[in-house]
Structures are given as C-alpha cells and as structure tokens.
Amino acid sequence: MKSLVQPVILAGGSGTRLWPISTGNRPKHLLEMVGKGTMVEQTLDRVGDPDLFAPPMIVGAASQADDVGKLAPNARLILEPIPRGSAAAVALAALATDENAIMLVLPSDHYITDPAPLYEAVRRGLPAAEAGHLITFGIEPEQPETGYGYITGGDPIGNGVLEASSFVEKPAKEVAEQLIRSGKAYWNSGMFMFSAAAMRRELQRHAPEIYGAAKAAMERASVEGQGTTPDRDALAGCPVTSIDYAVMEHSDRVAVVPVRLSWSDVGSWAAVFDLAPKDADGNVLGGRAHSLGSRGCLVRSDGPEIVTIGVENLVVIATADHVLVVPLSEAQRVREAAELMKRR
Structure with a gap:
C-alpha cells in the first residue's frame, strides 16, 4: 500500500426510515440504535486503524455541525448548507481531497459486527482503485432481500476483484431469488473506494452539472476550525441525486469486490x-x-x-x-x- 486510505463518512441522512425516534434534525447516525455508541461513532471506530487509514473526513449537514463535531473532534468536516444527495457529497469530498488519495466512502449509519473482512476487502481492492477503477463492495447475500439493491459481478480483473456487470435496484422477490441463484449477484453495500482523481474524472464525464456546482461551491467555501462550508448559492445549482444514479450505474470503470460481512444498513x-x-x-x-x-x-x-x-x-x-x-x-x-x- 503506497499511502493511507482516506475515509470519507457520509452523514447527511434525513432520518425518515426510523421515525419517530430518528428525525431530520436528529437522524439515526446521531443516535444509539444498535450496539454501543451512536452510529457515527461506530463508523469512526471502524476506520480508526492508523496503519491503514488517514484521519477521517465527514460530509454532513451544517445544521448538525456541533453534534458531529463533538462526536468526531479529530475529523475534517465538510458542512453542507443544503442537502443535495450522496452524489454532491462525494463530489465535495473528492474536490477537498488530494487527487492521488484513495477514498473509502462509508455511510455513517450502517451496522457491522466485525469489520475485519472489510479491511481485507479494502486491501484486496486497492490495486484496482489505484489503477483508476471505482470499487464497490458487494456483500455476499444471505437471502433474497428485496430492500437492498444488487450489483452483479462479471469477469475478474484482479485478485478477488470483478468487473461490475449491472445494478439492480430493490428487486421484487422473484427477481431477487433469480439473482441469488445466479451466484453472481451481491448486495450493493453503498460503500465505495476510488482515487479522488478517478471520481473527479467520472463526475465530469457522467454528471458535469454536479461536478461544476460542487467545484464552484468548494472554490468559494468558508473555513472555520475543523469545518469547511461550501458556498450555498453555488451548491443550490447542484442536481439532487445519489452517487449510484449519477456515476456508478453509468461508468465503465466500476468493479466489485465481494465480501462476506455481517452487515446491515439498518434501513427499517x-x-x-x-x-x-x-x-x-x-x-x-x-x-x-x-x-x-x-x-x-x-x-x-x-x-x-x-x-x-x-x-x-x-x-x-x-x-x-x-x-x-x-x-x-x-x-x-x-x-x-x-x-x-x-x-x-
């Protein structure tokens, strides 16, 4: 490994799926839902190995800056003045990171009992990420779950790394069963890894409006303490969508690293x-x-x-x-x- 992996933790959820405990003002990543500690604290612990990870970056709502700052005093914060979805969040992070850095993008509200298999998968996927691929981590499915998206793997491109053939968004039960039987489908975990340069390049190819708005917002950003706040007016022009829809489902550089992981997105x-x-x-x-x-x-x-x-x-x-x-x-x-x- 040439350098430390840069964790980027996405903490911008709206809190609707675990209402009424979780709300827009205090979504589930700021709460103790499963296990010990808030979900964002659990995610920070997951990337605490100084031999593998650089100090984390968190992209989240400016309105939650105080709460997140208390939970993550050593993290760099990108504080969104308005929500624009995960595509904008990833774009802001890629523009705030050295272009040669390898970014590991993690949602702040997932639950993983033992992260060791994820660490192994990160190491396995690093050469492909350094070569310019956009890595998605595919969870080996335990049952035909209809609440998750799927990604199917194709030809191998490295040690335990496969070309991504297709994305399937939250299928019907019959389709999910077919995917499981194929032996080539994985739950799309929403965890990604790529170089900042590769993500910037793919955003410019497939989502130029998002890239342009994020770039302008970061060029006019304000900095105070550990927080960087992108310019609100520039960010307002950014389309609202997910990184899956904006880039991952269109790029020909996507690869999947299968991983057997006790994982849940705690989505209900x-x-x-x-x-x-x-x-x-x-x-x-x-x-x-x-x-x-x-x-x-x-x-x-x-x-x-x-x-x-x-x-x-x-x-x-x-x-x-x-x-x-x-x-x-x-x-x-x-x-x-x-x-x-x-x-x-």
Whole structure:
C-alpha cells in the first residue's frame, strides 16, 4: 500500500426510515440504535486503524455541525448548507481531497459486527482503485432481500476483484431469488473506494452539472476550525441525486469486490428488531417499554411509559410528540408516516 486510505463518512441522512425516534434534525447516525455508541461513532471506530487509514473526513449537514463535531473532534468536516444527495457529497469530498488519495466512502449509519473482512476487502481492492477503477463492495447475500439493491459481478480483473456487470435496484422477490441463484449477484453495500482523481474524472464525464456546482461551491467555501462550508448559492445549482444514479450505474470503470460481512444498513425498524438482543418472548424492549404476554415485538419509548399486552409481531415506538404502531411486516412503510407528519 503506497499511502493511507482516506475515509470519507457520509452523514447527511434525513432520518425518515426510523421515525419517530430518528428525525431530520436528529437522524439515526446521531443516535444509539444498535450496539454501543451512536452510529457515527461506530463508523469512526471502524476506520480508526492508523496503519491503514488517514484521519477521517465527514460530509454532513451544517445544521448538525456541533453534534458531529463533538462526536468526531479529530475529523475534517465538510458542512453542507443544503442537502443535495450522496452524489454532491462525494463530489465535495473528492474536490477537498488530494487527487492521488484513495477514498473509502462509508455511510455513517450502517451496522457491522466485525469489520475485519472489510479491511481485507479494502486491501484486496486497492490495486484496482489505484489503477483508476471505482470499487464497490458487494456483500455476499444471505437471502433474497428485496430492500437492498444488487450489483452483479462479471469477469475478474484482479485478485478477488470483478468487473461490475449491472445494478439492480430493490428487486421484487422473484427477481431477487433469480439473482441469488445466479451466484453472481451481491448486495450493493453503498460503500465505495476510488482515487479522488478517478471520481473527479467520472463526475465530469457522467454528471458535469454536479461536478461544476460542487467545484464552484468548494472554490468559494468558508473555513472555520475543523469545518469547511461550501458556498450555498453555488451548491443550490447542484442536481439532487445519489452517487449510484449519477456515476456508478453509468461508468465503465466500476468493479466489485465481494465480501462476506455481517452487515446491515439498518434501513427499517424490522432491521433494528433483527439485530437487537431479545428477551425470552422474542421481544426487543427499549427505554420506558414493558411487555405482558406479547411476543416478537419491538417496543421502545423515549417518552411515556408503554405496556403491550397479548400482541405479536408489532413495532410500537413513542417519543414525547408521536406514537408509531405498525406490524413488523409493514416496517418499510414508516417513511410514509414521517412524510405525513411533515405535510401536516
């Protein structure tokens, strides 16, 4: 390895999938959802090896600067004055990084029980990243999950590195089953690795409006302490989209590194339930929550005390202002509740 890998942690989520605990003002990466510590702290710990990683960079909302700064006092912060999606966040980071640096882009709200396989995959993918490929880490799937996107691998281009053949966005169950049977499909983890120069080049090819707006925003950025704030007016002209749609699904330089990893994007209350330790009746209870004769429920209250009696397979979440009740099987619809409350 020629130099240390530059971690870039994306911390700009809106918090809707784990509403009402997670909100736009305090999204899940600032909360303790699964495991010990907030999710952004867990991500920082994941890139704490000084023999592999440079000090981290975090791209997140300017409105959360104080909260993130307290959790990451040694990180460089790129503070977005307005949200523009992960494509803009990656563009800002690539422009703020030495062009020869290898960037490891990680969401701040994923849960990984043992990061050792990820470290091995990073080392395995480094030669391809240094050669100008855009690496995506493909999680070897455990079941035909419909809540994840997939990436299929093609011909090998290096030791444990494959050409990326196609992206499939959150397929129907039948399609997911076909992908699993093919033996060539992986969950698209949303974790990427590439040189800053390669990402700048691919942004200019496939998303010139995003690149131009991000470049102007960084050229007119203000710096205070550990934070760099891109120019708001310049950033306002940046299209809102993900790095997958803007670049990864169009570039002919994408490669996939398969990795067997205990990983979750913690994308719903059902995911929180699956990951959390359970009591003798299979319940997950948090905060001021109690259960009598209930089974297979996730019950959490940061507000009033809650007691469930004789119910099964429910999510019951309460704050001082809101109460959510939904079957575990419908947990993916929680975003609809958050949007309903926003419209009120």
